[in-house]
Amino acid sequence: MPLASFILRRLLQLIPTLIFILIVVFVLVRLLPGDPTSAILGDRALDADVERINRELGLDRSLLVQFGVFVESVFTGDLGRSISLKVPVTELIAQRLPITMLLTAMAALIALVMAVPLAFWAALQRGRAADAVIRGAFQIGLSMPVFYIGLILLTVFGAKLGWFPVGGYGDGFIEHVHHLFLPALTLAFSLSAIIMRNLRSAIIGVVDAEYVQFARAKGISSRLILLRHVLRNALISTVALFGLSIGTLLGGAVITETVFAVPGAGRLMVDSIYGRDYPVVQGLTIALAVLVSVTFLLTDLFQAWLDPRVAR
Amino acid sequence: MRAVLDVRNLTTRFSTPTGALVAVNDVSFSLREREILGLVGESGSGKSVTLRSLIRLLPSIASQSGEVIWQGHDILKMSPKEVRAVRGGQISMIFQEPTTALNPVLPIGLQIDENLRAHTTLSHRERLNRARELMDLVGIPEAARRLAEYPHQFSGGMKQRAMIAIALASNPRLLLADEPTTALDVTIQDQILKLILDLRDELAMSVIFVTHDLGVVAATCDRMAVMYAGRIVETGTIADVFARPMHAYTRGLLGSVPRVGTERSPLMSIEGTPPGLSSIPRGCAFHPRCDFATNVCRVSQPVTETVEPEHDVACHNSLAVLEAGSPVQ
Ligand SMILES: Nc1ncnc2c1ncn2[C@@H]1O[C@H](COP(=O)(O)OP(=O)(O)OP(=O)(O)O)[C@@H](O)[C@H]1O
Ligand SMILES: [Mg+2]
Numbered sequence: 001m002p003l004a005s006f007i008l009r010r011l012l013q014l015i016p017t018l019i020f021i022l023i024v025v026f027v028l029v030r031l032l033p034g035d036p037t038s039a040i041l042g043d044r045a046l047d048a049d050v051e052r053i054n055r056e057l058g059l060d061r062s063l064l065v066q067f068g069v070f071v072e073s074v075f076t077g078d079l080g081r082s083i084s085l086k087v088p089v090t091e092l093i094a095q096r097l098p099i100t101m102l103l104t105a106m107a108a109l110i111a112l113v114m115a116v117p118l119a120f121w122a123a124l125q126r127g128r129a130a131d132a133v134i135r136g137a138f139q140i141g142l143s144m145p146v147f148y149i150g151l152i153l154l155t156v157f158g159a160k161l162g163w164f165p166v167g168g169y170g171d172g173f174i175e176h177v178h179h180l181f182l183p184a185l186t187l188a189f190s191l192s193a194i195i196m197r198n199l200r201s202a203i204i205g206v207v208d209a210e211y212v213q214f215a216r217a218k219g220i221s222s223r224l225i226l227l228r229h230v231l232r233n234a235l236i237s238t239v240a241l242f243g244l245s246i247g248t249l250l251g252g253a254v255i256t257e258t259v260f261a262v263p264g265a266g267r268l269m270v271d272s273i274y275g276r277d278y279p280v281v282q283g284l285t286i287a288l289a290v291l292v293s294v295t296f297l298l299t300d301l302f303q304a305w306l307d308p309r310v311a312r
Numbered sequence: 313m314r315a316v317l318d319v320r321n322l323t324t325r326f327s328t329p330t331g332a333l334v335a336v337n338d339v340s341f342s343l344r345e346r347e348i349l350g351l352v353g354e355s356g357s358g359k360s361v362t363l364r365s366l367i368r369l370l371p372s373i374a375s376q377s378g379e380v381i382w383q384g385h386d387i388l389k390m391s392p393k394e395v396r397a398v399r400g401g402q403i404s405m406i407f408q409e410p411t412t413a414l415n416p417v418l419p420i421g422l423q424i425d426e427n428l429r430a431h432t433t434l435s436h437r438e439r440l441n442r443a444r445e446l447m448d449l450v451g452i453p454e455a456a457r458r459l460a461e462y463p464h465q466f467s468g469g470m471k472q473r474a475m476i477a478i479a480l481a482s483n484p485r486l487l488l489a490d491e492p493t494t495a496l497d498v499t500i501q502d503q504i505l506k507l508i509l510d511l512r513d514e515l516a517m518s519v520i521f522v523t524h525d526l527g528v529v530a531a532t533c534d535r536m537a538v539m540y541a542g543r544i545v546e547t548g549t550i551a552d553v554f555a556r557p558m559h560a561y562t563r564g565l566l567g568s569v570p571r572v573g574t575e576r577s578p579l580m581s582i583e584g585t586p587p588g589l590s591s592i593p594r595g596c597a598f599h600p601r602c603d604f605a606t607n608v609c610r611v612s613q614p615v616t617e618t619v620e621p622e623h624d625v626a627c628h629n630s631l632a633v634l635e636a637g638s639p640v641q
Contacts, residue, residue, distance in 0.1 A: 210412035217369055218427045219400035307417050308462045
């Protein structure tokens with residue numbers, strides 16, 4: 001099975017990626033302005049207290065030893081405790097990250113629902129009015145800042161029309177989705193513009209391909225031609241782009257969560273950076289990086305399913 | 313015998329940014345049941361576009377006129393649904409390039425099955441059996457396993473056979489074969505040709521056979537049509553055209569075939585290159601390359617005349633060409 005060995009290979013590749021992530025996080029956190037000790041004690045602490053805290057946090061030991069301890073604790077599932085909230089970081093992540101994941105997933109879904117049919121339409125109407133209008137509209141979507149789109153949607157559909165809540169997260173899945181709809185829509189705009197543009201040109205590249213002509217020569221329906229022969233081949237490059245955009249999407253989630261007061265991981269990240277809540281920043285970064293790696297893996301697998309030549 | 317296909321004044325234009333190009337120009341011919349018509353001509357003469365025009369398989373920049381009467385109905389006037397029933401079901405096409413004609417992301421079995429699903433009422437199991445049978449028919453070993461494989465796992469020759477299997481899936485009445493054997497080595501080429509001949513007999517199938525190989529034409533076809541710059545310049549039975557070519561271009565083509573037995577060099581070859589579609593000469597398009605050209609050839613386009621029974625030619629000086637004799641034999 002080429003596919004099975006492909007999956008195994010990709011899973012093994014995750015290991016060096018994870019080690020790299022740990023190194024980067026370890027170094028980055030130590031490059032942040034300010035240090036945890038003064039964050040705990042304030043700026044006017046006594047030298048003796050500073051020394052004691054440093055010893056408690058292990059900051060008096062060599063960097064290499066600190067890294068070893070760090071790696072060990074990460075692998076045992078211990079990401080430390082939040083300095084300001086006084087709870088284990090893993091608990092915070094378990095609370096907040098799912099919110100961001102739902103937000104991102106909804107944004108990705110909305111982006112696809114907007115982009116795919118319109119990309120098809122624009123490609124098949126290439127050069128005509130519909131094509132120009134669709135491309136123009138998406139160009140605007142691409143050039144507007146996320147927070148600006150967010151504020152407009154919030155004002156119109158949240159405050160004025162009252163269709164959607166203006167902030168928070170609610171209880172239960174249905175309410176979560178209701179609360180996250182506007183933020184997800186906001187987040188979806190630029191991604192859908194990117195996907196639309198890519199998919200449109202991919203479809204244009206495929207629609208006159210010889211194998212599409214040969215499929216037409218078989219006398220099968222236009223629906224099958226478009227979905228099975230055109231879309232599937234066009235999606236191959238778009239799926240790769242989509243996977244790569246997930247990182248950007250998570251970055252956008254930080255801003256969106258702030259605008260819409262969504263208590264997700266993005267908000268937590270911003271708050272923790274301001275509060276120099278070191279362990280939280282560290283833990284969140286690891287969690288987000290793992291999330292992005294797993295998304296890459298999933299898009300790779302999807303691509304391998306779309307295109308059997310990938311899994312060689 | 314009655315004609316199954318009657319093509320009248322078929323013209324196909326491509327509207328490009330630099331102007332309209334006429335790739336197929338006022339082409340007329342007919343085809344009988346069980347007949348194999350060889351379509352020959354240099355690269356770019358419009359053979360592939362002619363085949364595709366018959367089933368309206370053209371990009372959106374193309375426009376067509378004329379008539380393609382298939383079993384009494386004009387394909388050019390059919391609704392999209394009617395055309396779909398003809399394509400792949402009654403008229404199948406083998407493309408010139410097997411590497412680009414198969415969809416790279418779909419297993420071969422599915423690509424065969426698509427045709428069967430569209431044109432037969434067979435059950436899933438019956439279609440699977442038929443697909444295996446087709447793979448055997450075109451000589452692809454281990455059919456059951458290979459049906460699940462993708463085109464990139466097939467060699468060039470195997471792709472060619474797979475494409476032929478797809479084209480033959482629903483027992484077409486007419487096969488449009490665009491150089492079906494070029495990617496194959498000689499023994500396999502012979503097998504495929506024999507297969508096509510057998511099917512012609514078994515299914516009473518007619519074939520339009522595009523090839524550069526006049527030896528293949530002589531061995532397999534009943535009649536031949538010679539194309540030059542989008543027009544058919546000569547049609548006739550194989551025996552007539554080979555023995556008594558009446559168009560200078562046909563005579564040149566026959567002369568450029570290396571003769572078996574003697575040294576493998578052609579007797580003569582046609583000087584110059586065929587014109588591009590945007591610069592087709594006035595008068596007879598062949599006149600700049602023609603040894604028989606006279607003043608009239610430079611100004612007026614020759615009309616197609618039936619000079620002998622079943623032997624048509626569009627040449628002002630056909631009698632002079634006829635007198636010069638055939639370069640073969
Ligand atoms: N989509 C298209 N747009 C513009 N011109 C085209 C298009 N398709 C074919 N042509 C032109 O039509 C002419 C005839 O092409 P065609 O493929 O029928 O030649 P051919 O006789 O099959 O040649 P070969 O022996 O090389 O296969 C060529 O000049 C080609 O450039
Ligand atoms: Mg061709």
